[in-house]
Amino acid sequence: LVRFPKISFCCSLGFLFALLFILIAAAAVGVFTLSPDALLEDRGDRAYISVNAYKIAQRESANEYDNEPKINSREYFPLSIIFKSKKGDQVFTQRNIENMREVEQYVINKKNYQKYCYRGISSDSCEDPISVLNYFYPQRIDGRLVYNGKGEKLVTDINSSLELMAEGKGVFQYADIFVEDDFDDDLESSITRIIFNFAMPFDGKDIEDDEDFIDMKDDIYEFQQSLEDELIDATDSHMRVLYLGAGLNFQEVQRLLYTDLALAVISVILVFLFMCFQTGSLWLSIFGIFQIILAFPCAILTYYFLFAIPYFGAIHMLGVFIVLGIGADDTFIFIDTFKQSRQLNTSLQNRMYWTYKRAGKAMLVTSATTIAALVITALVTPFVALQTFGIFAALLVFWDYVLVMIFYPSVIVLYAKWFEYKSLLCCVNNSLFSMCLPESSSDWGAWRNKNAITRCLTCQSSDYDIIEQKLLTSENESDSPDPTEEQRDQPQRFMNRLLRRYYNTFVLTKLGRFIILFFFLVIIALIIAGASFTSPADEAVNFVSEGTNLADAIDYSEDFAQGNENNLKVTVVWGIDNLDDSEGSRYDEFKPGGVEYDRDFDPSTVAGQNLVKTVCKRAKDFDGDMKIVDDDSDDATVKCYQEDFERWMKDTYPSTQLPVTGFLYFEYLREFVNSGENFNRYNDVIGFVDNRLAFVSVQFNTTQDPDVSYQKGFDHRDAWWDYMDELNDDAPSGMQSARAVCSVWTWWRVQQLLFQQALLGMLISLLIAFVCVTLFTLNIIVSAFAILSIACVVATVLCLLVVFGWQLGAMEAIAAIMVVGLSVDYTVHLAHAYVECKHKTRWQRIRFAVDAVGISIISGGITTVLACIVLLFAVVVFLQRFGILIICIIFFSLFFSFGFFISLLSVFGPQGRKGDLSVFLRPLGRRIASAVDLLLASVFKM
Numbered sequence: 001l002v003r004f005p006k007i008s009f010c011c012s013l014g015f016l017f018a019l020l021f022i023l024i025a026a027a028a029v030g031v032f033t034l035s036p037d038a039l040l041e042d043r044g045d046r047a048y049i050s051v052n053a054y055k056i057a058q059r060e061s062a063n064e065y066d067n068e069p070k071i072n073s074r075e076y077f078p079l080s081i082i083f084k085s086k087k088g089d090q091v092f093t094q095r096n097i098e099n100m101r102e103v104e105q106y107v108i109n110k111k112n113y114q115k116y117c118y119r120g121i122s123s124d125s126c127e128d129p130i131s132v133l134n135y136f137y138p139q140r141i142d143g144r145l146v147y148n149g150k151g152e153k154l155v156t157d158i159n160s161s162l163e164l165m166a167e168g169k170g171v172f173q174y175a176d177i178f179v180e181d182d183f184d185d186d187l188e189s190s191i192t193r194i195i196f197n198f199a200m201p202f203d204g205k206d207i208e209d210d211e212d213f214i215d216m217k218d219d220i221y222e223f224q225q226s227l228e229d230e231l232i233d234a235t236d237s238h239m240r241v242l243y244l245g246a247g248l249n250f251q252e253v254q255r256l257l258y259t260d261l262a263l264a265v266i267s268v269i270l271v272f273l274f275m276c277f278q279t280g281s282l283w284l285s286i287f288g289i290f291q292i293i294l295a296f297p298c299a300i301l302t303y304y305f306l307f308a309i310p311y312f313g314a315i316h317m318l319g320v321f322i323v324l325g326i327g328a329d330d331t332f333i334f335i336d337t338f339k340q341s342r343q344l345n346t347s348l349q350n351r352m353y354w355t356y357k358r359a360g361k362a363m364l365v366t367s368a369t370t371i372a373a374l375v376i377t378a379l380v381t382p383f384v385a386l387q388t389f390g391i392f393a394a395l396l397v398f399w400d401y402v403l404v405m406i407f408y409p410s411v412i413v414l415y416a417k418w419f420e421y422k423s424l425l426c427c428v429n430n431s432l433f434s435m436c437l438p439e440s441s442s443d444w445g446a447w448r449n450k451n452a453i454t455r456c457l458t459c460q461s462s463d464y465d466i467i468e469q470k471l472l473t474s475e476n477e478s479d480s481p482d483p484t485e486e487q488r489d490q491p492q493r494f495m496n497r498l499l500r501r502y503y504n505t506f507v508l509t510k511l512g513r514f515i516i517l518f519f520f521l522v523i524i525a526l527i528i529a530g531a532s533f534t535s536p537a538d539e540a541v542n543f544v545s546e547g548t549n550l551a552d553a554i555d556y557s558e559d560f561a562q563g564n565e566n567n568l569k570v571t572v573v574w575g576i577d578n579l580d581d582s583e584g585s586r587y588d589e590f591k592p593g594g595v596e597y598d599r600d601f602d603p604s605t606v607a608g609q610n611l612v613k614t615v616c617k618r619a620k621d622f623d624g625d626m627k628i629v630d631d632d633s634d635d636a637t638v639k640c641y642q643e644d645f646e647r648w649m650k651d652t653y654p655s656t657q658l659p660v661t662g663f664l665y666f667e668y669l670r671e672f673v674n675s676g677e678n679f680n681r682y683n684d685v686i687g688f689v690d691n692r693l694a695f696v697s698v699q700f701n702t703t704q705d706p707d708v709s710y711q712k713g714f715d716h717r718d719a720w721w722d723y724m725d726e727l728n729d730d731a732p733s734g735m736q737s738a739r740a741v742c743s744v745w746t747w748w749r750v751q752q753l754l755f756q757q758a759l760l761g762m763l764i765s766l767l768i769a770f771v772c773v774t775l776f777t778l779n780i781i782v783s784a785f786a787i788l789s790i791a792c793v794v795a796t797v798l799c800l801l802v803v804f805g806w807q808l809g810a811m812e813a814i815a816a817i818m819v820v821g822l823s824v825d826y827t828v829h830l831a832h833a834y835v836e837c838k839h840k841t842r843w844q845r846i847r848f849a850v851d852a853v854g855i856s857i858i859s860g861g862i863t864t865v866l867a868c869i870v871l872l873f874a875v876v877v878f879l880q881r882f883g884i885l886i887i888c889i890i891f892f893s894l895f896f897s898f899g900f901f902i903s904l905l906s907v908f909g910p911q912g913r914k915g916d917l918s919v920f921l922r923p924l925g926r927r928i929a930s931a932v933d934l935l936l937a938s939v940f941k942m
Contacts, residue, residue, distance in 0.1 A: 001413050002349040009410035016294045016407065023297035042382045042753055043581060043592070047717065047745035052592040053579040054571065054741045057695050059207055060595065061687030076118065077198040077220045079245035081107075081231065082556050085190040086240055092162060092189065096239045097136050097154060103234050103241060104133060104194055107227060116220050118197035130195040132178045135161040162187040180559055191559050198224070214591075221247030228252075242553040249550050253876075256544055257314045260874040264320045268293065270866040271324050278859045279335055283419055287411040288335075291403040292327030296320060298403070299395035309392075311587035313385050315814070316392050318882055321871065322818075323396040325864025325890070326370065329825055329856075330404045332863075334359045336856040338412055348416055352409060360405055362832050362853075365776035366825040367401040370394075372772065373765040373821030377814065380757045380764065383750070384587060386814065393818075513906040520900040524792055530799035536710060536755035537809035544875050568704040570720055571685075571741040572615060575601040575695030597689070602734030603696050604665035609642060611735050612698065615727070616640035619700050626719045627703045639699040641682050648672050666693050697741075710748035710755075717745045758813035762794050765820035773828055774917070777835045781915035782905070786827045789901040793823040796892045797885065804884075811878040815885040822886070823893035825860065827901050829853045834905060842909035846902060857897065861890045 001008050042048055083100055085091040107113065108129070117126035128134075134149035136158065147164070155161050166184045179189035200216040201207050207216065224247030231248075234241040243249075268289060275285040299319070303309055337359040341351040371394045378390030542551045581593035602608060646658055649668060652675075660668055670693075673682050685697045704716045720740040728736045766787060774783040797819050801812055808816070833849035864886065871883025913919065 001409050002352055005410055005413040005417065009414055012407040012410060016291075016298075016403075019301060020294065020297050023300060041384070041746065042749050044382060045746060045749045046721070047742065047749055049579040050573075050576075050739045050741045051743050051746055053576045053595045054573055054695075054697070056579075056592065056595040057573075057576055057597070057687055057689070058684050059213065060689050061694060077200075077217070077224070077246055079107075079196045079198065079224055079227075079243065079248070080193050080553075080557070081196070082191065082193045082242040082244065082553050084240045084242065084552075084556055086238060088190045090188045090190070091192055091239065092136075092158060093238070094154065094158065097133070097158070099234065099236065099239060099241075100133055100192075100194065101137065101154070103231065104129065104131060106230055107196055110223075110227065112223055115202055116198045116200075116223050118199040127197065129197075130178075132165060132192055133194065135165050159187065177560055191556055193557075193560070221250055224248045225251045242549050242556065244550075244553045244557065252548070252550055253543060256548065256875050257317075260871075260876045260879050261314075261317045261320075263870040263874060264317070264324075266870045267321060267324055267867045270870070271328055271863050274859075274863055274866055275328060275331070278332065281415060281419060283415050284331075284335060284411065287408070288328070288331040291407050291411075292324060292331070292400060295323050295327060295396055295400040295403055298399040299392060302395050302399070303392050307391060309388055309587070311384060311388050312392075313388070314876075315385055315389050315811075315878070318389070318814075318879070319393045319396045321867045321883070321886070322393060322822075323400055324867035325860070325886075326367075326397055326822075326825070327400040327404070328863035328867075329860025330363045330367070330400060331408065332856045332859045333362055333829065333853070334404055334408060334412065336853070337362075338416075340852065348413070351416075352413060355412070356405075356409060358836075361776070362829055363401055363404065365772050365832070366828050367397050369769045369772045369824040369828070370397050370818075370821030372768040373761075373818055373824075376761050376764050376768065377817045380761050382753065388587075389814065397821075513903055516899065517903040517907055520896075520903060524795070524900070527792065527795050527799045530802050531795045533802045534798045535807050536751045537807040537812075542877055545877055545880065548875060568702045568706050568716070568742060568744055569699060570702055571697050571699045572724070572738055573695055573697035573741055574598075574603060574612075574735055574738050575687075575693070576739065577737060597694050598737040600734055601693075601695070601737060603693070604661050604663075605732060605734060606659055606661060607732035608735045609659050609665075611727075611731060612640075612642040612696065616642065616698055626716070626723065639681065639685050639697075641686060641696070641698065644678070644682075645669060645672050648675070648678070669693065706744045710751040713744070713748040714752075717742070717748065754813045755808050758808055758816045761813075761817035762820060765817060766791055766794070769820050769824050773824070773831060776828065777831050778917045779831075779835050779910060779915045780917055781908070781910045782831045782835055785901055785904045785908070786824075786831045788904070789827050789896045790820055790823050790893075792896045792900060793889065793892050794819050796896075797889060800885070800888055806881070811881050812885070815882060815889070819889050822864070822889050823896075826857045826893050826897040829857050830897055830901060834909070840912050842905060842911050845909065845911075846905055850898075850902075854898075858894065861894045864890045 081103060083091055083096065085096070108126075114126060119126055128149060131149055134147045136155050137149050137151040137153070138145040138147045138155065139150040140146070165179065166187060178192050180191060183189045198220050200213075200220065202216065202219075205212065205216075207213050224245045228243075228248055228251065231241055231243050271292075272285055272289045275288050276282060279285055279288070296319070300312075303312075334355065338351065338355040341355050344351055344354060346354075374390045374394040374397065376390070378387045378394070381387055381390075542554060544551045546552065546555070575598050576595060577598045578596040579593050580596050585591040603612065645668075649656060649658055649660070649672075653668070659665075669686065670688060672678055673686050685699060687693075687695045702716070704713075706713075720742070724738050724740050727738045731738065769790060770783060770787045773786050774780060777783055777786075794816070797816055801808060806812060830849050830853060833852045834845045837845040837848040837852075839845055839848060868883045868886040868890075871879050871886075874880050874883065910916070
């Protein structure tokens with residue numbers, strides 16, 4: 001590096017540019033794609049297996065009836081268009097209703113609407129959208145008004161239509177779910193909606209595998225996305241038009257994600273400007289930020305090609321903001337250590353050797369601890385999104401360390417040869433750099449300690465070798481850069497002076513250090529008390545912030561009268577054995593795997609049919625956690641096919657004796673589902689696969705509220721699971737595969753795991769950090785104090801969740817686990833400097849540690865804050881929260897490092913060799929080395 005710095009610099013730079021070119025080429029051909037899928041799924045959970053096995057079974061049974069495709073009859077993709085009065089008053093005015101009509105007709109008349117619309121049993125025409133406009137555009141047939149929405153003119157008496165809506169007459173029974181709760185009181189609502197249903201399969205194709213499903217889903221998404229511009233333009237001065245649909249919301253989320261991630265450019269600029277300010281060198285700053293940025297393509301290439309992980313979610317982009325802070329911190333440590341090496345008064349080669357060894361060791365332990373915390377994230381969680389994020393972020397930190405140790409030293413060497421004793425002024429006008437310098441060699445040491453501008457105006461040569469020679473003759477070489485008292489009195493930067501004044505005034509005085517320690521103990525007690533109130537997330541947080549279409553549409557949807565639609569629906573299904581995940585992909589939420597059917601399944605026996613009827617009848621008597629909705633509507637038992645099947649048999653085949661069994665049962669049941677409205681009602685609860693009855697199911701609408709914490713929700717889930725176990729124990733042969741299915745149960749499981757694994761991850765990370773810090777410092781006392789300080793930061797983050805009113809969800813869990821890896825940097829650097837100091841008293845060691853690394857630590861913290869502060873302006877909520885938490889982590893890490901940790905050292909810090917483990921480890925090391933020597937000697941003799 002020192003002998004051939006230009007060659008070393010050009011080779012490493014060329015290698016990095018080659019990696020960057022490969023990444024750009026791979027991105028250009030579509031190798032890398034940003035997926036918005038959350039992948040927060042526990043694929044080993046019983047509820048997840050049941051839900052997805054049932055979904056796949058429903059998909060496989062599609063188009064089995066009559067052995068021909070049922071066009072647009074399965075896999076609903078609803079699009080809800082919401083109309084909100086801007087003033088909060090009546091939305092059903094003539095102007096607004098006409099505007100709604102235009103929007104409705106635009107969607108219906110849109111090209112390809114007929115291709116993708118839901119058709120149900122009929123393949124001839126689309127089913128009408130579910131719309132309250134039917135009340136306002138009735139059609140006159142045979143002299144009477146039919147409220148079907150097909151009339152050409154708006155009714156003259158709008159109030160009469162509103163009265164029909166309130167009575168639930170004319171169109172559908174539950175018109176109130178399209179207006180606000182208090183609509184019946186005054187016939188006014190500030191909000192309404194129209195629901196369009198889209199479905200597959202289409203184009204005469206079957207859904208034979210996951211690829212068919214995904215291709216058709218993408219086509220429906222593309223159609224919904226084509227509506228966006230017109231829906232946005234439909235908003236006027238009186239009424240706002242919003243939309244909720246999988247395709248449209250997918251496009252909106254992706255657009256907002258890319259917009260927010262563009263904030264990374266601002267982060268890079270802010271970090272670069274601060275590096276220029278802190279280092280005083282454009283050269284060091286340019287290549288410092290360059291090597292930090294290049295850690296990203298290195299990590300991506302390793303992630304995709306070496307680890308062969310195809311999933312790259314939006315959450316992974318957070319790594320950019322993380323590595324900016326960590327990378328800048330490593331860069332500052334390397335630069336400041338090199339500048340401290342001036343005190344060695346030795347050659348550049350010796351300076352680089354000392355810097356490489358000292359800075360490399362300091363960065364290694366912080367990087368290793370951060371990587372360990374991120375790897376823990378990947379190991380303790382079953383969620384693919386968090387697993388892959390932990391791996392990717394760990395690769396980022398790893399590559400940043402590698403680049404700092406391989407590429408940046410050549411930058412430092414060229415800096416020393418070209419710029420170290422120059423200022424920017426000298427670089428612009430080298431003649432200034434050729435002015436006089438004191439002729440006496442003894443004056444060179446004093447010249448070196450002057451600021452850059454003064455050196456520029458008093459130097460006579462730009463040749464580093466000449467300057468180095470004169471410096472070496474001015475003072476004797478030293479093996480330690482520990483500053484002398486005289487050197488400490490030299491002019492220092494403002495931050496150094498501020499830190500020294502603080503420690504001299506408070507920490508290093510007898511009374512002051514005890515007061516500070518007591519203050520921190522009180523603060524810690526309050527923090528622990530607050531952290532004890534941390535709770536798991538009991539509902540999903542909006543993905544984007546208020547003011548966006550998606551967030552407002554979700555909020556407005558909660559204003560509608562819910563009826564029974566917000567209650568939890570539970571399905572009891574027979575015939576499904578398990579989920580075969582070998583056929584799926586853990587990196588694609590639409591590819592959970594294949595379904596394994598119960599080969600002994602046979603509901604055709606008399607006992608089997610009676611069992612289904614018994615389950616339906618008993619459900620009405622359930623109480624407690626399993627209570628079913630009890631009203632006169634059909635919602636009490638949502639779909640229970642057996643009794644309807646027997647009634648259909650009596651009407652269609654009155655001469656046939658019931659119950660029918662065996663082959664006849666299967667044939668009649670197939671015909672029953674294919675007949676009239678039975679298909680719309682039962683085609684998804686009775687499934688035939690490969691011309692055999694694969695599954696049957698019954699569905700119940702329970703009184704359970706889905707928006708509860710997992711602790712309360714598990715009572716409901718466990719009650720149903722216990723009932724299934726009891727049912728299977730007493731079931732007749734062929735009907736012993738009953739399982740309860742409910743999609744909300746999988747979310748409750750996610751809540752539980754996020755909460756438990758965040759706490760477990762923090763504990764394991766603290767243990768690993770303690771091991772790393774102990775091996776790094778070889779002092780058990782200092783290591784214990786360091787981990788105690790880091791644990792305080794962890795507790796503070798949990799307390800802040802309570803203060804902010806947040807719960808421990810996915811983003812909060814990631815930040816909580818990462819807090820150890822991020823906060824360890826500052827404490828460890830102080831601990832290392834304290835242990836490395838050759839002074840024996842704790843006060844001298846503290847002063848040395850603060851002088852040696854204090855400014856570097858603060859600079860690293862500032863760069864991390866600058867990297868994340870732009871996230872406060874993000875629209876995506878999890879990016880906002882991540883930015884807030886990272887800034888808080890950095891602030892409190894510095895707060896406890898310079899406050900609590902240093903105050904512990906000032907009172908109880910080891911002096912001399914107290915707590916030094918090297919006394920025990922060095923003899924052990926010598927014995928191991930001797931054993932290895934003997935082993936090698938015996939091998940060579942052989």
